[in-house]
Amino acid sequence: MDTQVFVNKAAASGIIAFDFSDYKPTTEIIELDIKDHLFMGMIVKEKEFKESISAVDYSVYQNKAVGIVCSTDAIIPPWAYMFLMEKLSPYAVYVDLNSAEKILLDLWKRRLIYADLKHFKDQKVVVRAHSSHDPSLYVLATELLKPLVKSLMYGEIGLPKVIFKK
Structure with a gap:
């Protein structure tokens, strides 16, 4: 009997995910x-x-x-x-002249700016796509990750769009 071995190409690619949800503020x-x-x-x-x-x-x-x-x-x-x-x-803990929605975005950006991203150094990284995330988060992620990563992509690990390669 012939046995086929299925290889998970996404896992074998060495691409790691950067997910904004990991950095979302929890402050009410x-x-x-x-x-x-x-x-x-x-x-x-x-x-x-x-x-x-x-x-x-x-x-x-x-x-x-x-x-x-x-x-x-x-x-x-x-x-x-x-x-x-x-x-x-x-x-x-934080006060600003802005709506709750804008404050959430500001706090989210601050968490990204101060996050320890060194584990992404010299890695192939895909920034996970999510339609509800503000586009400015993607701009900031690109600014923060580009100096660190070997390649930067957008989407999902299995089918990313290449943004940048060293």
């Missing part, structure tokens, strides 16, 4: 809408604004990332953001 992100602290939802009246901001229980932001947003078209003076940051700083 909460948006704080300052509209609720404005007079008529539109105007910063200093005394009322400071009283309203001071009355907030900031412990709900403990160890979380906070995105400060304003869902109305109000003009907010810079001191108001500074006042709010002063209140958030003992609790939040």
Whole structure:
């Protein structure tokens, strides 16, 4: 009887995967809408604004990332953001004037920038494709991996698109 041996060509190729999911931040992100602290939802009246901001229980932001947003078209003076940051700083691990979605992307990029990628040195690396990942992550991955890797690819190990070869 003739026995056939199947070889997993993907495993034999020596290509290793770089998956963004391994670097996704786990910090919970909460948006704080300052509209609720404005007079008529539109105007910063200093005394009322400071009283309203001071009355907030900031412990709900403990160890979380906070995105400060304003869902109305109000003009907010810079001191108001500074006042709010002063209140958030003992609790939040990260604060920015951005939506939760943009903060997630920023934190994700920071994790990639500070990641130890030396195990990819002189390797054939494929950056895994995922339609929900922001394209800027792929740009950053290329910038970070190109100086290290022997070859850089996109897609899946079994059928990658070559981006760069040394």
